[in-house]
Amino acid sequence: MKSVAIFLFSMLIGLCGAALAQTYPTKPIRVIVPFPAGESIDATARLILQPWMAALGQQMVIDNRGGAGGTIGTELTAKAPPDGYTISYGNLGPLSIGPNLYQKLGYDLFKDLAPVSQATSLPFVLFGSMTLPVNTAQELVAYAKARPGQLNFGSTGVGSGLHLMGELFKLTAGVNMVHVPFKGVAQAVPEIMAGRLQLAFNTIPAFLPHVKAGRLKAFVISAPKRSPLLPDVPACTEVGLPGLDASAWHAVVAPAGTSKEIVRKLHQTLAATLALPEVRSQLAAVGAEPVASSPEEFAKFMRAESQKWARVIKAGGVKVE
Numbered sequence: 001m002k003s004v005a006i007f008l009f010s011m012l013i014g015l016c017g018a019a020l021a022q023t024y025p026t027k028p029i030r031v032i033v034p035f036p037a038g039e040s041i042d043a044t045a046r047l048i049l050q051p052w053m054a055a056l057g058q059q060m061v062i063d064n065r066g067g068a069g070g071t072i073g074t075e076l077t078a079k080a081p082p083d084g085y086t087i088s089y090g091n092l093g094p095l096s097i098g099p100n101l102y103q104k105l106g107y108d109l110f111k112d113l114a115p116v117s118q119a120t121s122l123p124f125v126l127f128g129s130m131t132l133p134v135n136t137a138q139e140l141v142a143y144a145k146a147r148p149g150q151l152n153f154g155s156t157g158v159g160s161g162l163h164l165m166g167e168l169f170k171l172t173a174g175v176n177m178v179h180v181p182f183k184g185v186a187q188a189v190p191e192i193m194a195g196r197l198q199l200a201f202n203t204i205p206a207f208l209p210h211v212k213a214g215r216l217k218a219f220v221i222s223a224p225k226r227s228p229l230l231p232d233v234p235a236c237t238e239v240g241l242p243g244l245d246a247s248a249w250h251a252v253v254a255p256a257g258t259s260k261e262i263v264r265k266l267h268q269t270l271a272a273t274l275a276l277p278e279v280r281s282q283l284a285a286v287g288a289e290p291v292a293s294s295p296e297e298f299a300k301f302m303r304a305e306s307q308k309w310a311r312v313i314k315a316g317g318v319k320v321e
Contacts, residue, residue, distance in 0.1 A: 024084055024262055028059040032088040034073025036066040040203065040286070041250060045089040047282055048119060048273060055269035062089075069159060070094035071105060074253075078107035082257035087116065087266065091250050092161055096305040100313050101159045101320055109306060115299040116252040117267045119274065120288040123223035123247045124165050124201045125233060127216050131195035137220040137239040144175035152178040153199040154188040159320045161248055164309060165201035165222065167316035172243040192216065203248050204229050204287035222246045229287050246308075249291070251298060263295050 033045050045062060053060045065073030074094035080086035099109040107113065126137070134140045144151050155163035158181050170177055180197060182188040185206055191197035193215060200207075204227060210216040211230065218233045222244045225235050236244035252270060254263060273279060274290035283290055293301065312318075 024265060025056055025058040027085060028061050029056070029084070030063050030080075030086045031060050032063050032065050032073045032077050032086065032090075034065055034067075034070035034077075034088060034090050034094055037064045039066075040205070041089070041091055044120065044250060044283070044286065044288060048089075048270075048279065051276055051279055052270060052273040055273050056265075068102070069098050071098040071102060071107075074098070074113075075106035077253065078112035078255055080255045082114070082255040082259075084254065084258055084262035084266070087252055087254045089119070089250065089252055091248060092305060092309070095251060095253065095302060097159065097161060097164060097309045097313075100306060100310040101318065110303070112256050114254045114256050114258045114263055115295050115302055116254055116263055117270050117295065118249055118251045118291045118293040118298045118301060119270065120250045120283060121223075121247040121291050122203045122249065122286075122288045123221050123227065124162075125204055125207070125221050125227075125230065126165075126169065126219045127192070127200050127202060127207045127211070128219055129192050129195045129198050130215065130217060132198055132217065135217065137234065137241065140219050141173045141175060141241075144173070144177060148176040149178060151175075151198050152180050153201070154180045154182055154192065154197045155200065156184055156188075157181050159313075159318055162201050164312050164316070164318065165246060166199070167318060168246060168312050169201070169241075169244060171312060171315050172241050208287075220244065227287060228284065249305075250288075251302070267292075267295055 031049060033042050035041050042064060049060050065076055070090055070093040074088055074090055077086060077088035099105055134143045153166040155166060157163065163179060166179060185202065188197060188200055192200055207216055208229060211218045218230055220236055220239055220241065221227055221233050222236055224237045224245055226233065236242060271292035274292045280290055
């Protein structure tokens with residue numbers, strides 16, 4: 001009798017969950033973007049949310065909560081009620097790098113968050129000053145190896161994704177370069193133009209106008225295929241650097257304990273949104289590729305990313321104050 005009661009109770013829970021998913025959402029959904037308004041991830045989130053709202057049939061309100069590499073806003077998500085009405089549109093910073101970088105973090109990546117889907121993938125490009133006497137990735141690696149510690153690369157701060165891409169390049173190419181942190185991309189651009197800064201990783205839109213104008217060089221893209229925005233720049237696999245494959249991916253997570261039915265509905269409507277031709281076109285214009293992975297696929301990907309960046313952080317001796 002006890003086993004029958006347990007079975008009936010589980011059936012009741014399942015039916016309640018299914019009924020909840022059918023009516024969800026019945027009120028606006030708070031979407032925490034753990035970075036300040038105006039940053040590229042904020043712009044991409046707003047681009048996706050407009051048609052996503054139509055698919056869900058409910059308003060979605062962005063709440064920008066920047067700070068500590070995105071971990072402050074992500075902690076707010078982790079501690080929110082798991083009812084589907086608070087989710088986060090984050091990126092690799094708080095969802096793979098931060099947990100391996102900050103000793104005191106207010107959330108456990110794998111215990112406190114429910115993966116919904118990887119939304120997009122944005123590859124990085126290694127850009128260089130026009131003063132560098134090399135023009136290909138292979139020439140750059142040889143040049144750097146012959147001058148250990150003499151080349152520098154910039155980023156938007158210690159422990160940022162752009163910093164760790166530089167560390168990944170050092171590790172993959174077997175070169176030694178000096179890291180120069182800046183407060184933001186705007187501060188780094190004049191330095192690399194002047195040749196005082198020699199190299200920097202970034203996503204394509206940030207430096208694309210400068211490459212097209214002949215003010216910067218582009219050596220390699222951190223993806224297994226070329227980008228239509230920079231068709232002449234080789235993929236990392238073409239230049240013997242397959243280990244450089246990495247991206248500034250964006251993803252959606254919910255608080256742990258959110259029902260599977262709600263997570264599934266969020267994923268299905270997001271996937272439908274990312275399949276829209278107009279959304280794909282807008283994403284392509286900023287160098288992003290829609291992914292729409294399942295919750296299970298994204299959970300596996302997030303764990304692999306966490307392990308990868310943990311290795312890079314350890315190898316580079318990266319520490320934040």
